[in-house]
Amino acid sequence: MATRPREERRSIWRVGPESTWTTMLPVVFIIASLISLVILPIVVSKHTARMRDEIQRLAEPARQSANEIQRDVASELDEIIAFQVTEQSQYRRHFVAKIAEERDDYEKLGRLVPQLNSEVDRDLQTLVTETNLWHQHVQNSELLQRRLPADVLNTRLFERHPQYEKALTAASKLELDIQEAIDDRLKSIRDVERWNIIVTVALSLLALTSAILVAGLGRQMRLLAAEAMARRRDAEREALDAKIARADAEREERRAAFLAAAGQELTSSLDFAQTIATLARLYVPNLGEICSIDLTEGEGTLRCAAVRHRDEQRDAEMQKRVGTVAAEIPEVVARAMRERAPQVFSGISDLNAAMRSMMIVPLVSRGQTIGVVTVVAAEGRVFAREDVALASELARHGSLASDNARLYLESQQAVHAREEVLAIVSHDLRNPLNAVTLAAQLMRMSDGMPAEELEQLETIELSAQRMRRLIEDLLDVTRLEGGKQLPIEPAPLDVKELLDQTYELFKGQASASSIELRCEAGDDLPPVHADHHRVSQVLSNLVGNSMKFTPAGGRIAVRAARSDSEVRFTVSDTGSGIPQRNLKDIFNPYWQAKRTARLGAGLGLPIAKGIVEAHGGRIWVESEPGKGTTFTFTLPVAVGPMATSAAESPARSTR
Numbered sequence: 001m002a003t004r005p006r007e008e009r010r011s012i013w014r015v016g017p018e019s020t021w022t023t024m025l026p027v028v029f030i031i032a033s034l035i036s037l038v039i040l041p042i043v044v045s046k047h048t049a050r051m052r053d054e055i056q057r058l059a060e061p062a063r064q065s066a067n068e069i070q071r072d073v074a075s076e077l078d079e080i081i082a083f084q085v086t087e088q089s090q091y092r093r094h095f096v097a098k099i100a101e102e103r104d105d106y107e108k109l110g111r112l113v114p115q116l117n118s119e120v121d122r123d124l125q126t127l128v129t130e131t132n133l134w135h136q137h138v139q140n141s142e143l144l145q146r147r148l149p150a151d152v153l154n155t156r157l158f159e160r161h162p163q164y165e166k167a168l169t170a171a172s173k174l175e176l177d178i179q180e181a182i183d184d185r186l187k188s189i190r191d192v193e194r195w196n197i198i199v200t201v202a203l204s205l206l207a208l209t210s211a212i213l214v215a216g217l218g219r220q221m222r223l224l225a226a227e228a229m230a231r232r233r234d235a236e237r238e239a240l241d242a243k244i245a246r247a248d249a250e251r252e253e254r255r256a257a258f259l260a261a262a263g264q265e266l267t268s269s270l271d272f273a274q275t276i277a278t279l280a281r282l283y284v285p286n287l288g289e290i291c292s293i294d295l296t297e298g299e300g301t302l303r304c305a306a307v308r309h310r311d312e313q314r315d316a317e318m319q320k321r322v323g324t325v326a327a328e329i330p331e332v333v334a335r336a337m338r339e340r341a342p343q344v345f346s347g348i349s350d351l352n353a354a355m356r357s358m359m360i361v362p363l364v365s366r367g368q369t370i371g372v373v374t375v376v377a378a379e380g381r382v383f384a385r386e387d388v389a390l391a392s393e394l395a396r397h398g399s400l401a402s403d404n405a406r407l408y409l410e411s412q413q414a415v416h417a418r419e420e421v422l423a424i425v426s427h428d429l430r431n432p433l434n435a436v437t438l439a440a441q442l443m444r445m446s447d448g449m450p451a452e453e454l455e456q457l458e459t460i461e462l463s464a465q466r467m468r469r470l471i472e473d474l475l476d477v478t479r480l481e482g483g484k485q486l487p488i489e490p491a492p493l494d495v496k497e498l499l500d501q502t503y504e505l506f507k508g509q510a511s512a513s514s515i516e517l518r519c520e521a522g523d524d525l526p527p528v529h530a531d532h533h534r535v536s537q538v539l540s541n542l543v544g545n546s547m548k549f550t551p552a553g554g555r556i557a558v559r560a561a562r563s564d565s566e567v568r569f570t571v572s573d574t575g576s577g578i579p580q581r582n583l584k585d586i587f588n589p590y591w592q593a594k595r596t597a598r599l600g601a602g603l604g605l606p607i608a609k610g611i612v613e614a615h616g617g618r619i620w621v622e623s624e625p626g627k628g629t630t631f632t633f634t635l636p637v638a639v640g641p642m643a644t645s646a647a648e649s650p651a652r653s654t655r
Helices: 003-086 089-115 118-140 150-215 219-266 272-283 312-321 331-339 385-444 451-481 495-512 532-549 604-614 641-648
Strands: 290-297 301-309 343-348 355-365 368-376 491-493 516-521 528-530 555-563 566-573 619-624 628-636
Touching: 003 089, 003 118, 003 150, 089 118, 118 150, 150 219, 219 272, 219 385, 272 290, 272 301, 272 368, 272 385, 301 312, 301 368, 331 343, 331 355, 331 368, 355 385, 368 385, 385 451, 491 495, 491 532, 495 516, 495 532, 495 555, 528 532, 528 628, 532 555, 532 566, 532 604, 532 628, 604 619, 604 628
Parallel strands: 516 555
Antiparallel strands: 290 301, 290 368, 343 355, 355 368, 491 528, 555 566, 566 628, 619 628
C-alpha cells in the first residue's frame, strides 16, 4: 500500500512532460505557421516585384523597340517605291531617318536583350545582320540614288525582296521571342503566386488544427473559422477570376497584334501566289502543324494553291500537291463551303493513322466562297473555340488580300491584252490606210482628171488623215490608261508662232462656220519648253472642241500670257457652255456631250490633259451654261541659252 502513491506520483511525473510536449508542439506549429504566413507574402511579393520590374524595365521597352524596328523595316519598301515613282528627295531622307531610328533601337536593345535570354540575343544579332544586308543591297542597287526604269526597278526589287522578307521575318521573330520572354516571366509570377496560395492554405490549415488541439475550440469557433475560410476562398476565387480576366485580356491583345501583323504581311504584295503562300505560312506554326489552301475553280472543283508543314522535310514532300485538282470534294469541306462556317472534327492525317484535330475554314470574299483552308493540329492538341475564331479572322484577312491580288492580276492581264489588241489593230490598219493615201496621191498626179473626181480624192485623203489621227489618239489614250506618260520631245518653242499656226489651221473652218477666231499673245512673251507637235495637238483639240459648240456668229479667242515661271494658254468660246454636273467627266476617255456624240471619238480632251501633264503643266475648265466655256492650261517657260535664242528669233504677229 505504501508503494502505490509513489507509483502514482512516478506516473504523474512521466505524464506531465509528455502532456506539455503535446501541448507545446501545436503551439510551436501555430507560431511557425503565423511567422511563415507573415514572411512568405513578403518574400513572394519581392520576387514577383522583381519579375514585374524586369518586365517593365527590360522586356517591355525591348518589345516596343523591336516593334518599332519592325514597323520601320516594313515601311522602308514604301519609301523606296515612293522615291522611284516621284523622285522626291524627302522619301530618301525618310528612308535614312528610319535607318537611324533602327540603329538607336538596336543600341537600346543591345543594352536590354542580354539581360533577358540568349535566344533573344541571337535573334537581335540575326536581325541586325539581315537589315544591314538589306540596306547594303538597297545602296548597291541604287534604289535611292536615282530613278530607275520600271523594268530595272522591278527586277532589282524582285531580286532583293527575299532579303527584305528575311529582315521582316527576323524583326517579327525578335518581337515574338521578347513576348515569349515576357510570357515566361508572367508564368513564373503566376506559378509563384499559385504556390504561395497553396502554402498559405496549408499553413492556415495546420495552424487551425493546432489551435483546435490546444484550445479545444467549440462549435462556435469552428463556425467562425469556417466563415473566415469561406471569405478567404471567395477572395482567392475573385483574385483567380481577376487573373483569368487579365490573362484573357493579354491573350486578346496578342491575338489583335498577330492579326494586325498578318494583315500587313498579306497586303504587302499584290502577287497572288505570294499572298496565298503567306497565308499558309501564317497558319503554320501559329495555329497548326499542317495547312492546305484549296481554291475554287470552274465546275465545282478545288485546286491546291499552297501547302505548309511545320517540318521542313515533310514540307518539301507536300509541295508536290500544289497545283493538283481534287478528284472528289469531301462532305465536310463541301458543308463548310456551303454554310460558309468553319468545321472542326477529328480526322486521320498521318501515315501512322494517328487521330488529329482538324479544322476547315472557308475563304469568303464579296459574298462568294473562293476556297477553303484546312488546318491540322499538332498531335495531342485539340482546337478550342479561340483557335476557331482566330482562324476565321485570319481567313477573312486572307480572303480579302487574295481576292485583291487576283483582281489586280486580272486587271493587269486585261490591260496587257487590250494594249496588244490595239497595237495589232493599229499596225494592221496603217498598212491599208497608207495604201489608200498613196493611191489617192498617185491619182491626183494624173493629167486630165475632172474636178468632181479631184473633189472625191480630196475627200478620200481627208478621211484617211482622220483615220490616222484616230488611230494615234487610241494609242495615246491606251498609254494614259495604262499609267504611262505620253512621249514628248520638249524644246524651246515660240508662243506667238505657235498661235499663228493654230490660226492658219482653223481660219478656213471658222470662216465657213461664220465664227470669229482670234489668237492673241502678250507682249514680251518668253518661249516655252515643250514639244511643238504635242502642244499643237492640244490647241487643235481645244479649238476644234470649241468649234463644235459655238454657233454661227459666235467668237473663239485663243490667248497666251505669262504667269510667274509658266505661260498660261486659254481657249474661250461663246458657245452653249457645259453643265456643272458634266464638268467632272469631260476629261474622261470616250465621254461626249449628247449634242456632239457623233462628231468624234471623245478622245481629244483626255489626250490634251495627258500631254499637258507630261510637260509638267495643268489643265482645267470653267464654264457657265449659255455663256460659253474657257479651257486653261499651263506650260513651263524655257530657260537657258536656247530659250534666249528662241525668244530673239523673228515670229509672225498673232491675229
